[in-house]
Amino acid sequence: MNIFRVLLIGLAIVSLGLSMYIYSEFKSLLNTLDSRGDGENIGVSNVWQQQESLDNSFTWIGHATIYLNLDGVNVLFDPIFSERSSPVSFIGPKRIIPPAIDIKNLPKIDKVFISHNHYDHLDIPSLRQLQERNEKIIFYVPMGDQKLLLRKGLSNVRELNWWDEIVDKNFQIVFFPVKHWSARGFFDKKASLWGGWYLKSNNYTVAHFGDTAYDDRFIKFPEFMQNLDLAFIPIGSYAPREVEMEHHVNPEEAVKIYNDLNIQYAYGIHWGTFFLSKEDLYEPPALIKDLTSEDVIFSTSQPGIPFYLDNLNQVSIPIK
Numbered sequence: 001m002n003i004f005r006v007l008l009i010g011l012a013i014v015s016l017g018l019s020m021y022i023y024s025e026f027k028s029l030l031n032t033l034d035s036r037g038d039g040e041n042i043g044v045s046n047v048w049q050q051q052e053s054l055d056n057s058f059t060w061i062g063h064a065t066i067y068l069n070l071d072g073v074n075v076l077f078d079p080i081f082s083e084r085s086s087p088v089s090f091i092g093p094k095r096i097i098p099p100a101i102d103i104k105n106l107p108k109i110d111k112v113f114i115s116h117n118h119y120d121h122l123d124i125p126s127l128r129q130l131q132e133r134n135e136k137i138i139f140y141v142p143m144g145d146q147k148l149l150l151r152k153g154l155s156n157v158r159e160l161n162w163w164d165e166i167v168d169k170n171f172q173i174v175f176f177p178v179k180h181w182s183a184r185g186f187f188d189k190k191a192s193l194w195g196g197w198y199l200k201s202n203n204y205t206v207a208h209f210g211d212t213a214y215d216d217r218f219i220k221f222p223e224f225m226q227n228l229d230l231a232f233i234p235i236g237s238y239a240p241r242e243v244e245m246e247h248h249v250n251p252e253e254a255v256k257i258y259n260d261l262n263i264q265y266a267y268g269i270h271w272g273t274f275f276l277s278k279e280d281l282y283e284p285p286a287l288i289k290d291l292t293s294e295d296v297i298f299s300t301s302q303p304g305i306p307f308y309l310d311n312l313n314q315v316s317i318p319i320k
């Protein structure tokens, strides 16, 4: 009898300890699971379908997924086309809008860049479908994630450390650090890296910031990352602040990054697609609109609208 009591108390202590650990380490994740939409959604546009050419343009597909044609090379950042951002297909945050461009309607994709391994950025089913459709596709991932992709049957995977540089077909590719973290499960926190991708083609410099909180380090970024032509910066998943400020920038901080790096044109991503936090659906674009001026050219739009790189001067587009 006594031994059972001891075991029971032991089990209770272990469970309590584990719950406290999970809560403190994964407050942000729990915030995600707790978030529910109210049925309202921003919809998607099909303007991309009406264009003669998507050469040197980008289109937001939803969440952090961007299709970019850069001097003839077709690139996807953080592709997720699945119904849910989750390790399993039947539970987890569900998308409230479809991908603006279906995976089967994409042109041949040459390169995929993954910012970190959270499920809303690294979606294995999407990567598998992309590989099936594009034999020569190359996946660029943060250091530590290559083995995951290989284990899931993907090939042509390159992993980069922070500030590593690859030159490929006149492209300069650099993986840079941001303030965030990584994890696929409960016991692999920060086991692989997290960051953003810098691309330089013959004519343009572009960066995708993945997921990031604000960090002073952006001011001290090397010279080549100053004056970017175009940057994709997250503007959603920031509420409540006390939970999210260590993980995700709010629109004001996104504009701070824009200013710190003297970016020419920024486009806000990571909102309106999955309910991952508590801000109102239309708050990120509304706040961005209030923060833009002649000197701050920071835009966002409904997914599915192509923006052409030689004409990046549109100010923030009203969503609602």
Ligand SMILES: [Zn+2]
Binding pocket: 116, 118, 180, 181, 211
């Ligand atoms: Zn993340």
Ligand SMILES: [Zn+2]
Binding pocket: 118, 120, 121, 211, 270
């Ligand atoms: Zn995210």
